[in-house]
Amino acid sequence: MDDSAATKATCETTAATSDYEPDELDDATILRLTQEIKDTEALKTPLVGELKPISVLLDEYDDPAFRGKIKVLGGGNAKYRQIRGDGNCAWIAFAFRFFELALAYHAEEIEILKKHVMSLTSLLDQAGYNENGYIDFIEETEALFSKLPDMSAEALVEEFNNIEVSSALVVHFRLLAAAYVKTHPEDYMPFIDDGEGTTIEEYCNRQIEAFAVEADHLALSALVNAVGKAELGVVYMDRSAGEDAVVHSFVPMTTTTTMTGEQIKIDLLYRPGHYDIFYR
Amino acid sequence: MSRERRIAKELRALHDDPESGIFLQPAQGDDITHLVGSFAGPRDTPYEGGRYLVDIKIPYDYPFKPPIMRFDTKVYHPNISSQTGAICLDILKDKWSPVLTLKASLISLQSLLASPEPTNPQDAEVAKHYLSDRQGFDNTARYWAKIYAGAGVATSTDASPSEPKSIFEQYGIDPESVKIFEGMGFAQDRIIEVMNRTGIKKIGSDAPAGAEDRLLEELLK
Known part of the structure; x- marks a missing residue:
């Protein structure tokens, strides 16, 4: 939330200083090139990776503080699925796991879940979003639901590795979270108030709606509350003291009454700055 | 959703809304990935009465990446390069959201003309x-x-x-x-x-x- 109160104009000064040379790279070019490097790096990882034993992750870490926690957590049998670190990882991870768990449902249950998720669109209208602005993204979600009854797990991974599909789902879920915050200001304002006059609208614009800005705690809480049908556990893998990894649970404040059956239970593995999917 | 479909939709919506004072058209021919936008300088500012042209290149992964915008018309403003027309505005960079549109971006530029942020200058x-x-x-x-x-x-x-x-x-x-x-x-x-x-x-x-x-x-x- 560091820059939630940032001013609108946030650029490094370059042009028109006395040593300015027209041949030098300007600000926009540097930004673009930096982004290209980041994008190229990110492209080396699939958006949604294969399911791997947690031991693979364990081998990446020499640090005993991390290793201990991974061991305690999974007892060696846990698995994880790596998500591309492009700033959307928490959103993609949540969306993928949501649909992956729904793969096990019967067609009728999928239809009920689809109706539920589509009914959340009214939240977007309440929050003041223009239908023209969101409809394209929601249509991707709807299309994915329609394909789900006949889909294999592999096909779902493939679907999510289509950047247009996963990006649309990311936008849809981001909008749901932002809409929930905007329609429940009393629940969130105390956390957004940074003493610098940041409004709910600004917070949502800069931290939730902005594409490729990482999800913070508040955004995840809002996402879980908005969806209403899924619980989220985030396993924190950091260097904090202690053998056990801290698990933070997000449970919807009001579980929806239109749904029957169990809640979808999603686990994410958080390492500082990045989320992957965790399979207990 | 394809980029072209989205742009076409935006152009149509803008066409149906001439009162917005925001205009968009292809820079040349019928290539809708390179556009020129225009708007009036805001009232009660030194820019009042002027018409501002903005060069807009739409990246391949639009609307998930922001449009690349640059003033074609020379503007004397702290957040716009007086030499290149480069613009310093967060929503055109890391705070871009796919629900924003070209029209919304141009309106933001219009507001930027009315409210300079000299402590975070481009120029x-x-x-x-x-x-x-x-x-x-x-x-x-x-x-x-x-x-x-x-x-x-x-x-x-x-x-x-x-x-x-x-x-x-x-x-x-x-x-x-x-x-x-x-x-x-x-x-x-x-x-x-x-x-x-x-x-x-x-x-x-x-x-x-x-x-x-x-x-x-x-x-x-």
Whole structure:
């Protein structure tokens, strides 16, 4: 939330200083090139990776503080699925796991879940979003639901590795979270108030709606509350003291009454700055 | 959702909403991934009366990446490069959201003209001018709006309403000094802009020492 109160104009000064040379790279070019490097790096990882034993992750870490926690957590049998670190990882991870768990449902249950998720669109209208602005993204979600009854797990991974599909789902879920915050200001304002006059609208614009800005705690809480049908556990893998990894649970404040059956239970593995999917 | 479909939809929506005062059209031919947008300078600002053109390139992964925008019309503003038209606005960079549209982006640029953020400048020199001499800044910005953005004859607040002053009178610039620089091959509008910006309104024996050199240095940039 560091820059939630940032001013609108946030650029490094370059042009028109006395040593300015027209041949030098300007600000926009540097930004673009930096982004290209980041994008190229990110492209080396699939958006949604294969399911791997947690031991693979364990081998990446020499640090005993991390290793201990991974061991305690999974007892060696846990698995994880790596998500591309492009700033959307928490959103993609949540969306993928949501649909992956729904793969096990019967067609009728999928239809009920689809109706539920589509009914959340009214939240977007309440929050003041223009239908023209969101409809394209929601249509991707709807299309994915329609394909789900006949889909294999592999096909779902493939679907999510289509950047247009996963990006649309990311936008849809981001909008749901932002809409929930905007329609429940009393629940969130105390956390957004940074003493610098940041409004709910600004917070949502800069931290939730902005594409490729990482999800913070508040955004995840809002996402879980908005969806209403899924619980989220985030396993924190950091260097904090202690053998056990801290698990933070997000449970919807009001579980929806239109749904029957169990809640979808999603686990994410958080390492500082990045989320992957965790399979207990 | 394809990029072209989304752009076409946006163009259609804008076409149906001429009252927005925002216009978009292909820069050339029927390539809708390279557009020119335009809007009016906001009222009660030095940009009032001007029409501003913005070059818009739509990246391959739009709307998930922001459109690449640059002012085609020269603008004198702390957050816009006076040389390249590069724009400093967060929503066109890391705070872009796919629910934003080209129209929304152009409206944000219009608001940026009305509310400069000189503490976070794109153009350091213009920002310095804005912070140190607001009246002088406004004069230059208004002058640029006139010569580059087609704003009507600017009437500064102290100008007599019945008789429009000449450009030289209006800015208190010595016409003879301008002629000297014109003789060296510099364009008149450029000379006036530099004189306004530097505050050096004349050269010669009764001008401060080094005035001519300083102006020349600016003109040659």
